[in-house]
Amino acid sequence: MHYNLTLITPPAVEPLSLADVQNYLRIDTTNDTLEDAYVTSLIVSAREYCENFQNRAYITQTWEMALPRFPFSAEAMAIEIPKGKLQTIESITYKDTAGVENTLVPELEYAVSNRGILGRISPPFGKVFPLDILYPLDPVVIRFTCGYGDGPEDVPARVKQAMMLLIAHWYENRVVVNDLRGVNPVELTFTVSSLLSQNRIALV
Template identity: 40%
Template sequence: MSLVMTAPPAVEPVTVADAKAHMRIDGNDEDVLIASLLLTSRLHIEVALSLALITQSWTLTLNRWPGSRDVELPLTPLRSIDEVRVKNAAGVANVVPAESYLVDLSSRPALLVWNNTARPEPQVPAGGIEIDMTAGFGSTGESVPAPLKHAMLMLTAHWYEHRDPEEIGSDAARIPEAVSALINPFRTIRL
């Protein structure tokens, strides 16, 4: 299984101006660094939570269908399944008709559920199934929950203050507990 971003977010959920106000920084000398830290903070939070904060497109590639009729989709919040393709013996990806499956967006993780039709089986040994999807809270920063935006600000400030390379596992390299506390309600808990 692989998950590849095909269209990144058009904007960041938090602007450089917001971060500078949060950190009480005047002037534009550090704008490039702050923008980089905001990007890194967003990516860190997205990976930690399997979230997409701002609308973005991804392709999930599978070798074969899972054992159950449901396919768990690894990004939250999922907005849509844009296309499902299955490769034939020649490696040509054929589009699966959308009426062959349902998308349960209310589940976490979201599910692709097959109707009473048979699933088309891939005819290649690897990478035979491609699922294009769109995920994210929305296309603007206003659509992202406030605790996640605040966690981004806090993480950006932390990394701004701790620029020296640190050994992984050292106390200085740890993510502040306040950031973890802000993002914990958005974690997917498996029973």
Template identity: 30%
Template sequence: MTLFRTVVPAAEPVTLSEAKRTLRLDHDSEDELIGGLIRAAREEVEASCGLALIDQGWRLALDRLPRSGRVLLGRHPVREVLSVTVYGSEGEASLVDPASYRLDGTSRPARLHFRAVPAPGVAMNGIEIDFAAGFGEAGTDVPDLLKRAMLVLVAHWYEFRASFSGADQPVSFPPGYERLIAPWRSRRL
């Protein structure tokens, strides 16, 4: 099972001006650095919580379907399933009829239940599920707690940017960051 992003977000949940207000900066000389910190903070929050903050495309590649016929999609919230493709023994692709599966997007993780799908003809990554995930197209759609967690990370990383090299980052997470993302983290029993 392999999950990877196919379409990157068109925007960031936190704007450059919001980050600069948090940092109390009024010059433009470090805008590129701050933009990179915003992007890194979004990716960290998404990875830590299994979320897609801004609308983006994802692909889940499977060797075969589980016996239960239920596949868990590893990003939340899932907005829609775009396609399910099964590859034959010669590598030919065939789309699965959307009537043969049903999405439960309210669960976390989202579940895709199949009634019947042909077995793939290739041994590895014979089934691909393309789906769209995210809270919306704009930062205003993202919950405030997650945006605040991003701003806390940006401020922390900005403050300690000269203490450690880029290869050593992130060295630490600020106090309170874990508390901000805790309600959004997936828990396992």
């Protein structure tokens, strides 16, 4: 089913600190702080690149997933959250044909599992999601929190290493593609792609 994802609350911190990267790049910080903003932007870009490649969130962040409807089929009633690792479902709302917003009640109207690679939402046993005719534009909105944890220490070491390699490459080669999200994963170096492929989530 088609869906749209919107970032609501970005991560409070990055997996790598400015000091970590400056030390890795051997930047003399005693006399040169002119490139702090540039290096900081590389950290953010590397994190976004790696997250998009893996379909994961690293540091805790909040997203909204908009759907055109609830699933109809009893055999495929569960909704997968397309970004790992799911922490919590904040809310599930839907609009009726009049545009009135309704909120589903946790446990009574939906159940959540975050034990798998992707989190899943389904109706409780013996129940179904609302089958009403819904508002025509993105009537179902699921707000969720995801990520490995709240701090850099929660992010796997291989992800940080991949980020470091990307940052070092971009720092030394300043003429790069501006829209990093549009870069095809095959353009990653073999080392970086190998590090990120270990925990990549394949979305159908």
